[in-house]
Amino acid sequence: MYTSQTNQLIDQLASEGQFLLLSRRSSELFTAEKDPVEFTLSNGTLVHIVAPGIIAFTPEEKGNKAIILSSGIHGNETAPIEICDQYVVDILTCKITLGHRVLFIFGNLPAMDKATRFVDENLNRLFSQAHSSASVNQNAYECARAKELEEAVEQFYNAPLSNKIQPANATPQDDETRYHYDLHTAIRPSKNEKFAVYPYLHGESHSKEQLSFLLACGVDTFLLSGSSTTTFSYFSSRQFNAHAFTVELGKVQPFGQNDMSRFTAVNTTLRQFICGEPLISKPYNNDDMLIYRVNQVINKHSDDFVLDFSDDLPNFSTFEKGALLAHETGAEYRAQYDGEAVVFPNANVALGQRAILTVVPTTLD
Ligand SMILES: [Zn+2]
CATH class of the missing domain: 3.40.630.10 (Zn peptidases)
Known part of the structure; x- marks a missing residue:
């Protein structure tokens, strides 16, 4: 009851x-x-x-x-x-x-x-x-x-x-x-x-x-x-x-x-x-769709981690191979493919957490 x-x-x-x-x-x-x-x-x-x-x-x-x-x-x-x-x-x-x-x-x-x-x-x-x-x-x-x-x-x-x-x-x-x-x-x-x-x-x-x-x-x-x-x-x-x-x-x-x-x-x-x-x-x-696979998971390791693109860049914006995406003490992060796109970039995450995901186009079998 x-x-x-x-x-x-x-x-x-x-x-x-x-x-x-x-x-x-x-x-x-x-x-x-x-x-x-x-x-x-x-x-x-x-x-x-x-x-x-x-x-x-x-x-x-x-x-x-x-x-x-x-x-x-x-x-x-x-x-x-x-x-x-x-x-x-x-x-x-x-x-x-x-x-x-x-x-x-x-x-x-x-x-x-x-x-x-x-x-x-x-x-x-x-x-x-x-x-x-x-x-x-x-x-x-x-x-x-x-x-x-x-x-x-x-x-x-x-x-x-x-x-x-x-x-x-x-x-x-x-x-x-x-x-x-x-x-x-x-x-x-x-x-x-x-x-x-x-x-x-x-x-x-x-x-x-x-x-x-x-x-x-x-x-x-x-x-x-x-x-x-x-x-x-x-x-x-x-x-x-x-x-x-x-x-x-x-x-x-x-x-x-x-x-x-x-x-x-x-x-x-x-x-x-x-x-x-x-x-x-x-x-x-x-x-009918765009399918991407994850290429890079870029984690933040240092407090001076910065994104090398504008803060309001839309998700899925693409880069040329070699373009600088972000840097921090001791590391630079670059696109590895032409057309590599960034998703969820966020420099304000805790140390050790994901700051950027990069993706490249793929198809399902
Ligand atoms: Zn959410």
């Missing part, structure tokens, strides 16, 4: 759907009960609140997909947060009915309130146990949060959803296919506004179907990672064999200042996907 406060909360969520707002304003509401808060909507959908900003849904008639949509892993990347918030409102108020199990994660709630990328540590560098490594500040909010998110992902993909309600639809099926789209917006403008990072697959083949799906979302540029990382999407890909991507949807804007018309394709396509509606995506064709 829940306390009257929790019952009130459940009524409020089912009538207004403001899960994110309540998670941000009154996170204690979702940690007051010893067990997770669970309830059933009028359309039979099970709601399972794992923690503030983490909510799972199981529709009465569920399909064969287990889908994670995460946003706000960086707190100031507002557009995907607004998109996912609206999905959650529409699900809780029964405006839409899901076709598959879906877990929504709103990653960094305190950073959202401060309108910053993070509070103490970059959350998207703390997965796959990096949150417990000696090189990070263990007291950082993000370390505890990364651990909590990992557990939520594991529970969602692996374990029965509920420990109190155990109807047949609460148990994952063996034949479920797993998906995780970690939605971001980039700090700087990009020559290719929407792009996705495909985590390193350790030799497994890339899914052309997934690239076609993301193309339907308006994402036409793909970056194939060539090594293990500590990002959220790599964690889901590696640990749970999920189709997982870090998806960059445009440039960072403050809450309420996004031109949502720029997100129509992704908004509509993801909504159809979670609702189990038929999707119209073009068959895979290399010519």
Whole structure:
């Protein structure tokens, strides 16, 4: 039995759907009960609140997909947060009915309130146990949060959803296919506004179907990672064999200042996907997209690390072979190929962290 406060909360969520707002304003509401808060909507959908900003849904008639949509892993990347918030409102108020199990994660709630990328540590560098490594500040909010998110992902993909309600639809099926789209917006403008990072697959083949799906979302540029990382999407890909991507949807804007018309394709396509509606995506064709592989990962080793190009250079800007990209005491970093492009340059990272990624065009077999 829940306390009257929790019952009130459940009524409020089912009538207004403001899960994110309540998670941000009154996170204690979702940690007051010893067990997770669970309830059933009028359309039979099970709601399972794992923690503030983490909510799972199981529709009465569920399909064969287990889908994670995460946003706000960086707190100031507002557009995907607004998109996912609206999905959650529409699900809780029964405006839409899901076709598959879906877990929504709103990653960094305190950073959202401060309108910053993070509070103490970059959350998207703390997965796959990096949150417990000696090189990070263990007291950082993000370390505890990364651990909590990992557990939520594991529970969602692996374990029965509920420990109190155990109807047949609460148990994952063996034949479920797993998906995780970690939605971001980039700090700087990009020559290719929407792009996705495909985590390193350790030799497994890339899914052309997934690239076609993301193309339907308006994402036409793909970056194939060539090594293990500590990002959220790599964690889901590696640990749970999920189709997982870090998806960059445009440039960072403050809450309420996004031109949502720029997100129509992704908004509509993801909504159809979670609702189990038929999707119209073009068959895979290399010519429809730009595919890059990572060539250099340039880490910052000295405080005097500087970029040798303008600070507002768009992502995917290209260089001639031999062009100086950055330098620091004891090292110069240069393009190794004609047409080598830079992505995510940031001289203000901590020592030892990635300051630039360079990429070169490639194709899928
Ligand atoms: Zn981000």
